[in-house]
Amino acid sequence: MMVIGPLMIEHRLIERMVNILDKELQRAGKNGIINPADLDSFVEFMRVYADKCHHGKEEGILFAELGRKDVSREHRKVILELVSDHIFGRSQVAKLVALNADYKAGDKGKLKEITEVFSGLAVFYTAHIRKEDKDFFIPVMRYFSPAEHQAMLKASNEFDSNMDLAKYQEMVLSMEKALK
Ligand SMILES: [Fe+2]
């Protein structure tokens, strides 16, 4: 197994969470109501699971190790793009936090803006995941020796052992159930 194994598995959970919010906001478009607690859960998931844990490993392990390699100009460009995608994603999540605070304070008109910001983030982040899965993770694996692959996987497992990943799997499962 290589470090991109757990990273790709994490992509699948992130996609499921994005899907949940997407369905909820579609529903809200019809009845005008969103549960602000679900938006809070989404924000926590994106900040802790997607950003701290997932981006943490991408940037802190994979991109960092690629930084020590003589990678192609194209791959170097993609790494910069991916890191700036992470920054943009963070800024959109922060926007959702502010909008949700207004919504909770009684400004129901913010629902439209929440939906717009979320939709933008969903499209953008789905494309980010596709970029990594289809065009980046596999081609850059060739820069590493078997021992280096092993070391990165070990670092990834150690990183995860400090995180409560089960909490986020349960969060997604229970929100999926509640949607039905
Ligand atoms: Fe990423």
Ligand SMILES: [Fe+2]
């Ligand atoms: Fe990723």
